[in-house]
Amino acid sequence: MDNSIEQSASSFNRRDLLKTGLTLAGGALLSTAGQTSASAAGTNSRPPKTKVSTRRKLGKLEVSSIGLGVQNMSRTYQTTIPSRTEMHNIIRTAYDNGVTLFDAAEAYGPFEVEKILGEALVPIRNKVVIETKYGWNIDQKTGQRLPGLNSRPEHIKEVVEGMLTRLKTDRIDLLYQHRVDPNVPIEDVVGAIKDLIKEGKVLHYGLSEPGPQTVRRAHAIHPVTAIQNEYSLLWRGPEKVIIPLCQELGIGFVPWSPLGVGFLTGAIDANTKYAPGDIRGGESRFSPENIANNLALVDLVKKWGAQKQATAAQISLAWLLAQKPWIVPIPGTTQMAHMLENNGADSVKFTVDELTQFNTELAKIEIKGARLPEFVLAFSDVEAPVKK
Secondary structure (H helix, E strand, O other), rough: OOOOOOOHHOOOOOOOHOOOOOOHHHOOOOOOOOOOHHHHHOOOOOOOOOOOOOOEEEEOOEEEOOEEEOOOOOOOOOOOOOOOHHHHHHHHHHOOEEEEEEEEOOOOOOOOOHHHHHHHHHHHHHOOEEEEEOOHHHHHHOOOOOEEEOHHHHHHHHHHHHHHHHHHOOOOEEEOOHHHHHHHHHHHHHHHHHHHHHHOEEEEEEOOOOOOOHHHHHHHOOOEEEEEEEEOOOOOHHHHOOOHHHHOOOEEEEEEEOOOOHHHOOOOOOOOOOOOOOOHHHHHOOOOHHHHHOOOOOOOOHHHHHOOOOOOOHHHHHHHHHHHEOOOOOOOOOOOOOHHHHHHHHHHHOOOOHHHHHHHHOOOHHHOOOOHHHHHOOOOOOOOOOOO
16 A cells, blocks of 8 residues: 655665665665664675566466566655656666566556656566556546545546556556445446457456455456455465465465565664654554564564575565465565565575474464554455446
């Protein structure tokens, strides 16, 4: 989902391991003094790997095993505005380092993130996979956010026309319904998507945070390529129903916020202060009464990072990759060093025994607090109305 760690902290990189050796990445990297020390990645540090070399399948769509979320490239969690030129640089450098999946949405900005992504990808458009999302009730002329959701077929088609213009492309590789509209039957939604597929404007489609019966109904009309839900070591809710459902139906799974909105990197602690507008300030899992307990999870990933000569972020992403071969996380960042570090998770592998031991230790940690504010959670796990 769409802080602050106070503005002075924005000059720090959370990952000391990469503060040397990554200047080759196509731009000066931020100097670091952060929470994850080099010693936490092992005393005999190996050269950092920054390339995603493996590929995975989301349905029939092949992508890099780690993607890049660009949500905060128009405004960070800290509510600052990043350099547009540097965001272009990060996106293109991600591609140069093996990333082929880029995630956006009309709601990010609104509109602005799709524009940034489209500008960056012009030279390499045919070599990458763009996924974006519709579904919030946004005025297509002004960008004004209106109440609720809007997945009426005529609105979806209007939204896609705007997306194509902003993304500077003639097709969207993977189009998600951002949240299930409780007022529009999924049959009508998929009918509109099928029309767009026939026109060549959309190639594949998916759902984000859907109710399971809505997934089944959608898939029965036209195969769903991917489900995009929050999923990380911090929030494992999809393991109960959605991931088994994806396995059953042959649907790929794309975890958003795979680093727990920065928590799993060690960037958030009991002393963190949040800026007005930073959604993390309203999440009870980060409240003073819960965060001390939940930091045990950060201790766990740091400990395993020391054992495997990796950072906490890389351990967290590698754990996700180890769950299923059709899981593709999309960590978001506005910092070159973090993007390259995240890519390095592709080379961090768990043996069967290591994964068993990790999960045994993980099971002893009970996360306290809700993952999102109640008014946001209300949009998740919704079933579309029955078509009459």
